[in-house]
Amino acid sequence: MLGEEGLLEELAEKNIRQFKGLGVRKIITFSPHSYNVFKNSYPKYGGDFEVPHYTQILPQLMQSGKLEAPVLNMKVTYHDPCFLGRWNGQYDSPRKLLKTVKGIELAEMERNKKSALCCGGGGGGNFYTDFLGGSEDSPARIRVREAHDTGAQVLAVACPNCLTMLEDAVKVEGLENDLKVRDISEIVNGME
Numbered sequence: 001m002l003g004e005e006g007l008l009e010e011l012a013e014k015n016i017r018q019f020k021g022l023g024v025r026k027i028i029t030f031s032p033h034s035y036n037v038f039k040n041s042y043p044k045y046g047g048d049f050e051v052p053h054y055t056q057i058l059p060q061l062m063q064s065g066k067l068e069a070p071v072l073n074m075k076v077t078y079h080d081p082c083f084l085g086r087w088n089g090q091y092d093s094p095r096k097l098l099k100t101v102k103g104i105e106l107a108e109m110e111r112n113k114k115s116a117l118c119c120g121g122g123g124g125g126n127f128y129t130d131f132l133g134g135s136e137d138s139p140a141r142i143r144v145r146e147a148h149d150t151g152a153q154v155l156a157v158a159c160p161n162c163l164t165m166l167e168d169a170v171k172v173e174g175l176e177n178d179l180k181v182r183d184i185s186e187i188v189n190g191m192e
Contacts, residue, residue, distance in 0.1 A: 016047040026050040028057055032083035032159045053084055055094040055158050055184060062100040070190035073103040077152035080116035081159035094158045097184055107150040117143050121161035140169035148179050155181045
């Protein structure tokens with residue numbers, strides 16, 4: 001998705017053949033970038049699969065009792081990943097999942113949902129973080145400061161790129177003792 005359309009087409013067609021040969025009907029993704037590609041690009045090549053992001057599956061499992069929600073007493077703010085939020089309109093399921101954890105106080109950043117600031121890692125940005133990452137005005141550093149302003153102890157994410165970008169920004173900002181960056185999957189698994 002970084003501009004090599006021919007390679008995307010080749011990989012998609014190869015993967016689709018293999019998935020169909022294995023009888024795959026549903027692809028659960030961890031990455032919002034993968035979610036976006038499987039959901040929006042693969043159908044162009046004949047890959048019509050049900051594609052949920054894990055934050056859409058886990059709330060159902062928690063509510064049904066198939067997974068037990070931990071009890072964590074902490075204030076959490078959530079960063080909306082671009083490819084889950086703005087690109088695909090998935091704002092509620094991550095928040096619903098966080099709310100299954102007893103004791104969490106969810107504090108929204110001023111810029112959230114459609115107006116959330118990108119972490120800077122999308123579109124290949126994670127490959128040139130040294131170029132932007134050192135700047136006080138890098139998206140990740142700005143976002144970490146916004147998260148810190150909520151008074152939250154944990155900045156929750158639902159994207160591996162966001163996790164890396166924001167963890168690095170926390171270190172550069174010198175906030176390691178005040179703010180931890182955790183994927184929602186870590187939080188619902190009982191991280192403390």
